Amino acid sequence: MTELMKGGKDMGTNAVIVIPALNPPSSLVGYVGSLMDRGFSRFIVVNDGSRTDKLPVFMKLKRLGAVVVDHEMNMGQGASLRTGFQYYLDHYQGESDGVITLNADRQIYPEDVEKIASSLHNEQAMGSFALVVGTRDLNGKLVGDYDYRMGGIMKLLYHMLMGVRLNDPLSGVLGIPDLRVRQCADIEGDGYAYVTSLTMSFEKIGFLQVPVEYVQYEEGVEKNFRKVSDTIRILYTIFKKFILYSITSVSASILDVIMFSIFTGITFRGNPFAILYATILARLISASANYILTKHFVFHFKSDSAQGNTKSAGAFMILSAAQCLCSAFAVSAMKALLGGNAVGFKVLVDMTLFFVSYKLQHKYIFKDDRKKEDPELEEQKKIAQKHAQEEELVPVQIQEGQNSPDRA
Numbered sequence: 001m002t003e004l005m006k007g008g009k010d011m012g013t014n015a016v017i018v019i020p021a022l023n024p025p026s027s028l029v030g031y032v033g034s035l036m037d038r039g040f041s042r043f044i045v046v047n048d049g050s051r052t053d054k055l056p057v058f059m060k061l062k063r064l065g066a067v068v069v070d071h072e073m074n075m076g077q078g079a080s081l082r083t084g085f086q087y088y089l090d091h092y093q094g095e096s097d098g099v100i101t102l103n104a105d106r107q108i109y110p111e112d113v114e115k116i117a118s119s120l121h122n123e124q125a126m127g128s129f130a131l132v133v134g135t136r137d138l139n140g141k142l143v144g145d146y147d148y149r150m151g152g153i154m155k156l157l158y159h160m161l162m163g164v165r166l167n168d169p170l171s172g173v174l175g176i177p178d179l180r181v182r183q184c185a186d187i188e189g190d191g192y193a194y195v196t197s198l199t200m201s202f203e204k205i206g207f208l209q210v211p212v213e214y215v216q217y218e219e220g221v222e223k224n225f226r227k228v229s230d231t232i233r234i235l236y237t238i239f240k241k242f243i244l245y246s247i248t249s250v251s252a253s254i255l256d257v258i259m260f261s262i263f264t265g266i267t268f269r270g271n272p273f274a275i276l277y278a279t280i281l282a283r284l285i286s287a288s289a290n291y292i293l294t295k296h297f298v299f300h301f302k303s304d305s306a307q308g309n310t311k312s313a314g315a316f317m318i319l320s321a322a323q324c325l326c327s328a329f330a331v332s333a334m335k336a337l338l339g340g341n342a343v344g345f346k347v348l349v350d351m352t353l354f355f356v357s358y359k360l361q362h363k364y365i366f367k368d369d370r371k372k373e374d375p376e377l378e379e380q381k382k383i384a385q386k387h388a389q390e391e392e393l394v395p396v397q398i399q400e401g402q403n404s405p406d407r408a
Contacts, residue, residue, distance in 0.1 A: 013039035014097045015117045015175065016088055020080030021058075021104035022048040025221045029060045031107045036064065038110050040117070042092065043067065044084045045104075049074035077224070078194025085185040097121045098178040101195075105221050108134065108173055112212035119210045120175035130206035131199065132175030135168040135406075136214040143214055146227060157238050162203050163363055167406075169199055170234075173212060180205070192225060193233035200237070204367075209406040244298045245358050252290035256282050283320075291316045299366035315365045323353050 017040055021028065032043055043066035047058050058068045069083055081101060088099055097120050100113065112134065119132045137143075138151040147170070154169040172195055176184055180202075189197040217223060236243075263278030271277065291313055295301045301312060327349050334345040 013041070013114075013117060015040070015100045015120050016042040016044060016092050016096050016098070017100045017102055017113070018044045018046070018081065018084035018088065019102050019104050020046045020048055020077055020084065021050065022074060022080075022224045023050045023054050023222045024057055024104040025218055026057055027107070027218060028057060028104050029064065031110075032061060032064055032066055034110050035113060038114060040113070041065070042096070044069065044087050046080040046083050047071060048076070048080045076191040076194075078190045078192075078197075081194060081198075082185055082187075085181050088181055089185060093178060093181065096178055097124045099174075099176045099181055099184075101172065101174045101176070103172050105224055106172075106215055106217055108212050108215050112173075112210075115210050115212065116173065116175045119208055120177065123175070123177050123208060128206070128208075129177040129179050130208045131177075131180070131202035132208045132210055133166065133168065133199070134171045134173030134175075134212040135166075135209040136171055136212055138168060138214070140214055142216060144216070147214075150231065154234075154238070157235075161238065161242055161362075162200070163359070164203055164207070166199070166207060167209060169196070171212070174198070175208075175210075189237065191233055192230045193237045196234050196237045211406075241298055241362075242358065245294065245361075248290055248293040248298060249354065251293065252286045255289055256286035259285050283324075287317060287320045290320075294361065295366065299362065301366040312365055316361070319357060319360060319365065323357055327353055 017035065019028075019032075028045075032045075035043075043061070043064075045058065045061050045066050045068050047068055047070045049071045050058070058070075062068050067087065069087055071080065071083065075083075084101075085099065088096075097117070100116050100120065102108065102113065116132055116134050122128075123130055123132060136147075136151075138148050151168060151170055155165075155167060158164045158166045158169055172192075174195075183201065184198050187194065187197050187201055259282035260278050263281055264274050268274035268277050294316070295312065327346065330349045331342055331345045334349070335342045338345075
């Protein structure tokens, strides 16, 4: 299998490495040194309020030539990464392939960092700008129980809720193209959940998965990841959009009932077609409210053209109508075939349609979730893509036993 390298020259070490560090092990100094031996020269280490007994580690890193940025108090993984990204934007933007994020307490092999850097360089050279994700094999014998179970859950959730086949969403080893660092610096979130938010922000841009070796924690190292609280925050980040979708749908249903009551009890009272009129008007009002809430607060859909907004609104209304018809036919068919209580069938059918509707809205109706690029970024992308077409890309062999990068 092959990777592409511009002009046959190894430009993979052009990336800037960002390492958030809270009470890091002394081995971090040797680790950074080994990466420097492989050609990496720019490091941003964020001291996230470490204890004073860890200051010698940061002093040694400075002597090696790494930039150390200090937090006066512990602010978490998310704040540390944003600090590193901001330093990058202030000093290296436009002069590098981008950023590679590494962990201070769980150090992947230097040769795998080189693979991430090479793939990141290729993204720049080809004008692609996808997020490079260091992907571990979580089925190996050395894999811990938490990594195995949580990795499997996250992989399933990414596929079910976003339609993305990402094999290791929790690796934390990421290659961010230069043109996308500002996007990442602007993402909200705290702790390790921030990394999940960052990863999810590339959902419509794309991922390049690069296999890396699974590495266990160094014996005696202070682990900064809190399994219970950090896991809850990560799962909330994953489910946040679906939770908001559920809230808007329930709110629309309540509005539907309220409007139906008003129309039947007041507006069309005494009219022989009161129920029919009330049902149609109440559904139109509740569906319109549901569309507006879903568009702005769930999927943050934006369109610069009236045609785009009209198209999404029309598709939403058609989906709502189809959902009602499918529910009616499915419940009727199940009752006719199986007998029993129609209410129970309706709950089962509507729950299924609820999830299907979310997927359809997410993937098709509000698919243009990417905000329009600012003119400067668009121009830089065009320049990079033009260079990619003009310059020769020479294939370089990946070492035997390694897998090729995989796009998601």
